[in-house]
Amino acid sequence: PQPLLEVRGLKVHFPIKQGIVLDRTVGHVRAVDGVDLALTQGQTYGLVGESGCGKSTLGRAMLRLEKATEGQVIFDGTDLGTLRAEPLRRIRRRMQMVFQDLLGSLDPRQSVRSLLLEPLKTHGLSEADRAEFGADRPASHLAKAESMLELVGLPGSALAKYPYEFSGGQRQRIGIARAMILNPDLVIADEPVSALDVSVQAQVINLLERLQDLLGLSYVVVAHDLAVVRHISDVIGVMYLGKLVEEADSDDLYATPLHPYTIALMSAIPIPDPEVEDQRERILLRGDLPSPARPPAGCRFHTRCPYRQPERCDTEVPELRVIASHPGRRVACHYAEEILTGDVTVSDPTL
Numbered sequence: 001p002q003p004l005l006e007v008r009g010l011k012v013h014f015p016i017k018q019g020i021v022l023d024r025t026v027g028h029v030r031a032v033d034g035v036d037l038a039l040t041q042g043q044t045y046g047l048v049g050e051s052g053c054g055k056s057t058l059g060r061a062m063l064r065l066e067k068a069t070e071g072q073v074i075f076d077g078t079d080l081g082t083l084r085a086e087p088l089r090r091i092r093r094r095m096q097m098v099f100q101d102l103l104g105s106l107d108p109r110q111s112v113r114s115l116l117l118e119p120l121k122t123h124g125l126s127e128a129d130r131a132e133f134g135a136d137r138p139a140s141h142l143a144k145a146e147s148m149l150e151l152v153g154l155p156g157s158a159l160a161k162y163p164y165e166f167s168g169g170q171r172q173r174i175g176i177a178r179a180m181i182l183n184p185d186l187v188i189a190d191e192p193v194s195a196l197d198v199s200v201q202a203q204v205i206n207l208l209e210r211l212q213d214l215l216g217l218s219y220v221v222v223a224h225d226l227a228v229v230r231h232i233s234d235v236i237g238v239m240y241l242g243k244l245v246e247e248a249d250s251d252d253l254y255a256t257p258l259h260p261y262t263i264a265l266m267s268a269i270p271i272p273d274p275e276v277e278d279q280r281e282r283i284l285l286r287g288d289l290p291s292p293a294r295p296p297a298g299c300r301f302h303t304r305c306p307y308r309q310p311e312r313c314d315t316e317v318p319e320l321r322v323i324a325s326h327p328g329r330r331v332a333c334h335y336a337e338e339i340l341t342g343d344v345t346v347s348d349p350t351l
């Protein structure tokens with residue numbers, strides 16, 4: 001089947017401006033620098049990496065909230081880059097976003113009622129909802145808003161309140177209700193639980209999963225934390241400095257991370273069961289993320305990679321490729337096979 005969402009050769013570069021009136025472009029932040037991926041209907045794609053790796057920009061570019069410098073975003077067969085304002089507005093109702101913090105992303109002076117009704121004012125009820133709640137009228141909009149609140153586990157009385165009157169977890173439920181009120185096909189959730197206590201994180205993730213099953217949604221979940229995306233994601237893409245460095249089924253990625261960067265990210269996750277001895281080789285991520293305005297030559301990870309083989313890694317860009325022993329996955333490392341078999345080992349212990 002045709003994927004619901006396809007990203008082809010996508011680049012999003014932001015000019016760095018200087019001069020008194022910022023009229024000189026002195027370089028570009030290469031936030032997204034050549035990404036290809038596809039998402040099937042009903043699937044969840046987890047996008048992980050450190051902050052600054054470009055994952056949020058990629059998420060926003062998928063909804064065309066950021067313009068592509070190069071490449072395409074194809075949603076349900078339509079290249080979003082070719083759409084004029086009106087058809088783009090119409091297709092946008094099918095693609096919604098959940099943000100990290102509702103208070104930060106929305107006007108805190110708006111009541112829950114007006115937050116929930118706003119998207120309906122712009123787009124109207126979906127066809128299915130018009131069948132259920134009646135034609136687009138204030139009363140049917142309100143009925144839909146109440147049913148959304150119920151769906152996310154909040155009482156109808158929440159409508160009269162303001163976001164600051166709720167806990168972080170409840171606010172996130174309101175943000176989810178707002179994103180889902182138009183019956184979208186695709187929801188991009190950018191760090192949906194990062195601002196929440198660990199105990200509340202699981203509840204919100206469970207809610208997202210329940211809504212997915214109920215409404216047949218597809219998700220892209222952006223997170224810096226691999227533990228958060230593990231259970232909800234079918235496929236995980238690991239990003240580093242604007243590029244995907246590894247992509248695999250969630251379970252496969254956790255069982256056998258192939259890219260040194262993924263291995264490092266995994267090494268940072270505590271092992272849930274203390275009885276189980278961890279057999280993985282642990283490597284630590286040292287140093288800072290280099291500037292995305294000036295990514296290192298060759299393999300972008302080479303300045304931090306403990307497996308680095310300078311002759312090749314510092315000069316030759318590794319392609320995201322399928323390796324024979326693990327079909328169905330993609331990895332961008334010259335030495336993925338050798339690291340797996342132990343033929344290339346940690347070469348620089350000071351890293």
Ligand code: SF4
Nearest residue numbers: 299302305313333334
């Ligand atoms: Fe490390 Fe080289 Fe692989 Fe890059 S290509 S991840 S530097 S071993």
Ligand code: MG
Nearest residue numbers: 044209212232
């Ligand atoms: Mg799922």
